[in-house]
Amino acid sequence: VKIIIRIFDAESLSTSNALFTPCLLQLFGNGTAVLRKSDDDRAPQARFFPPLQEPMLLPGTFKNKVAFITGGGTGLGKGMTFTLSSLGAECVIASRNLDVLKATAEEISSQTGNKVHPVQCNVRDPDSVKATVDQMVNDVGLPDVVINNAAGNFISPSERLSANAWKAITDTVLNGTAYITLDIGKRLIAAQKGAAFLCITTIYADSGSGFVMPSASAKAGVEALCKSLVAEWGRYGLRFNIIQPGPIKTKGAFSRLDPTGKFEKLMIERIPVGRLGTVGEIANLAAYLCSDYASWVSGATIKIDGGEYSFMAGEFNSLSLVTKEQWDVMEAIIRQTKGS
Numbered sequence: 020v021k022i023i024i025r026i027f028d029a030e031s032l033s034t035s036n037a038l039f040t041p042c043l044l045q046l047f048g049n050g051t052a053v054l055r056k057s058d059d060d061r062a063p064q065a066r067f068f069p070p071l072q073e074p075m076l077l078p079g080t081f082k083n084k085v086a087f088i089t090g091g092g093t094g095l096g097k098g099m100t101f102t103l104s105s106l107g108a109e110c111v112i113a114s115r116n117l118d119v120l121k122a123t124a125e126e127i128s129s130q131t132g133n134k135v136h137p138v139q140c141n142v143r144d145p146d147s148v149k150a151t152v153d154q155m156v157n158d159v160g161l162p163d164v165v166i167n168n169a170a171g172n173f174i175s176p177s178e179r180l181s182a183n184a185w186k187a188i189t190d191t192v193l194n195g196t197a198y199i200t201l202d203i204g205k206r207l208i209a210a211q212k213g214a215a216f217l218c219i220t221t222i223y224a225d226s227g228s229g230f231v232m233p234s235a236s237a238k239a240g241v242e243a244l245c246k247s248l249v250a251e252w253g254r255y256g257l258r259f260n261i262i263q264p265g266p267i268k269t270k271g272a273f274s275r276l277d278p279t280g281k282f283e284k285l286m287i288e289r290i291p292v293g294r295l296g297t298v299g300e301i302a303n304l305a306a307y308l309c310s311d312y313a314s315w316v317s318g319a320t321i322k323i324d325g326g327e328y329s330f331m332a333g334e335f336n337s338l339s340l341v342t343k344e345q346w347d348v349m350e351a352i353i354r355q356t357k358g359s
């Protein structure tokens with residue numbers, strides 16, 4: 020009730036930011052129950068938008084293809100590896116934690132029947148990247164698909180960040196993507212072999228975002244890197260695309276971006292589709308962009324976020340909280356107004 024009163028408070032209405040005050044209240048647990056439309060973790064309209072997660076491309080789409088996925092042991096990277104492997108790819112997954120990679124490789128290959136190779140790699144270290152790519156070339160050859168997915172992130176007021184905190188994130192996200200792309204790209208060019216590159220960024224790569232400033236800066240840099248190479252390396256048979264996911268509930272992301280679990284409901288309330296995204300939905304889009312069905316797609320940046328970015332961008336979109344009765348009152352006031 021407090022929230023609705025604030026929305027209709029005449030003084031608050033004089034500033035556009037006032038419409039977002041209820042969101043802040045919700046964030047800290049005051050009023051969440053008032054605005055929630057459903058007790059489960061989806062809004063009612065989510066029933067119109069069921070997530071279909073099984074691989075959508077034809078079986079064998081990636082037969083005789085090698086796919087290299089950074090951060091392929093967990094979360095979205097694991098999901099993309101599963102989908103590509105299901106569609107026939109021989110996958111190489113690379114990150115720091117070899118035990119996690121081995122477990123994922125074993126799990127996926129036992130389900131798909133296709134080999135998944137775990138290779139330890141710290142993308143922040145160009146020597147480690149070189150050793151990883153050497154091993155891949157030795158084991159399976161140069162890749163047809165390269166997915167830059169590895170990342171680091173956590174929420175923090177920027178005034179709390181040390182130089183090393185900035186470096187940890189930007190070295191992983193931007194420099195890591197650059198080291199992988201330059202190392203593999205040079206070898207592909209020398210071998211005259213084509214390939215599809217995909218970078219996983221985020222919806223705030225466009226807008227920037229407070230409290231994740233290093234991640235926002237690095238993801239924007241990754242997008243500039245991709246778009247630059249679309250133009251420069253197309254002549255070598257290399258294409259580059261970008262997926263900007265909205266929130267997907269992975270342990271890696273949510274443990275660092277929603278540590279108390281308080282933000283999830285807030286996010287769902289601003290996603291027009293009424294639910295979080297799923298790993299399988301990202302994996303299907305990734306598989307399409309990396310497949311030959313997308314041979315003519317290069318330089319695309321695709322948001323997959325249930326409409327969240329559009330909702331957050333529109334000045335008046337929080338008016339979806341206003342009831343029919345409240346609209347009746349406001350319409351009457353507006354209609355009575357004469358002149359300026």
Ligand SMILES: CC/C=C\C/C=C\C/C=C\C/C=C\C=C\C(=O)SCCNC(=O)CCNC(=O)[C@H](O)C(C)(C)COP(=O)(O)OP(=O)(O)OC[C@H]1O[C@@H](n2cnc3c(N)ncnc32)[C@H](O)[C@@H]1OP(=O)(O)O
Pocket residue numbers: 170171172173174175179180181182183184185187188221222234265266267271272273275276277282285286
């Ligand atoms: C309102 C909406 C709210 C929430 C949204 C919720 C959900 C998601 C929605 C959208 C998501 C959009 C984008 C997501 C992007 C992602 O990238 S998610 C993937 C996240 N996955 C990971 O981060 C996995 C890998 N991460 C890590 O390994 C660590 O977290 C790491 C800190 C990034 C790196 O670890 P490492 O061991 O190498 O580094 P440290 O030595 O531990 O730390 C380096 C310096 O950083 C400082 N630090 C670390 N944590 C914090 C912190 N919480 N606050 C401030 N500073 C921190 C640390 O102290 C070191 O600095 P130093 O002390 O000066 O040396």
Ligand SMILES: NC(=O)C1=CN([C@@H]2O[C@H](COP(=O)(O)OP(=O)(O)OC[C@H]3O[C@@H](n4cnc5c(N)ncnc54)[C@H](OP(=O)(O)O)[C@@H]3O)[C@@H](O)[C@H]2O)C=CC1
Pocket residue numbers: 089090091092093094095096113114115116117119140141142143167168169170171172191195219220221222263264265266267268269270271272273
């Ligand atoms: N989940 C979400 O809501 C969203 C995620 N994204 C993006 O999706 C991608 C995957 O994130 P998600 O699956 O959620 O989170 P995860 O934390 O599960 O994935 C991050 C992966 O990066 C690897 N990684 C981190 N640092 C390094 C490093 N220095 N060298 C090599 N690998 C590294 C991690 O493995 P290890 O620790 O073994 O090194 C891990 O497998 C990221 O690019 C993220 O920015 C974008 C928008 C939304």
